[in-house]
Amino acid sequence: MLLSTIATIFFKSVIKNYHNALLFFDSIGLGFFTVVGIQTGISFELHPVGCIALGTITACFGGVIRDISLSNIPLIFEKEIYATTSIFGGVVFFLLMKMGAPKMLFEVVCLVSIVILRLLSVRYHWQLPTIWKPEKS
Numbered sequence: 001m002l003l004s005t006i007a008t009i010f011f012k013s014v015i016k017n018y019h020n021a022l023l024f025f026d027s028i029g030l031g032f033f034t035v036v037g038i039q040t041g042i043s044f045e046l047h048p049v050g051c052i053a054l055g056t057i058t059a060c061f062g063g064v065i066r067d068i069s070l071s072n073i074p075l076i077f078e079k080e081i082y083a084t085t086s087i088f089g090g091v092v093f094f095l096l097m098k099m100g101a102p103k104m105l106f107e108v109v110c111l112v113s114i115v116i117l118r119l120l121s122v123r124y125h126w127q128l129p130t131i132w133k134p135e136k137s
Helices: 002-010 012-043 048-069 083-098 103-123
Strands: none
Touching (some): 012 083, 048 083
16 A cells, blocks of 8 residues: 555656546547447437437446446546537537538547547536535535
8 A cells, every 4th residue: 555655656647647548538439439329320210319319328328337347436427527528519410410511521520529528628627507416514
């Protein structure tokens, strides 16, 4: 225990860089799985709302499984904007598709918009408003 504490003190900047890298790749995974879920919904001829829901569920619950297997509280259950970025990307996907953009373009723009929004929300501590706050004891 003492050895790991000392190692953490000396390698604090390295550990922080790992956190930033994991956040970046988590954001990319969120974007990719959103696009894959939306494409699956389209292949089953679901309504766009159903496709966005499928994309959001696909993207978010991969992170839930990851966090639970690491004994962490899943990010979607915390204050961070997580599922909202996936929904936003899905709306961008269908808006560009409706405008007649090439398929590769709206897929890439959807993915990039999710990654950017996710990274910005973590960087600037963006949160959705809460309706109810439990009282602190």
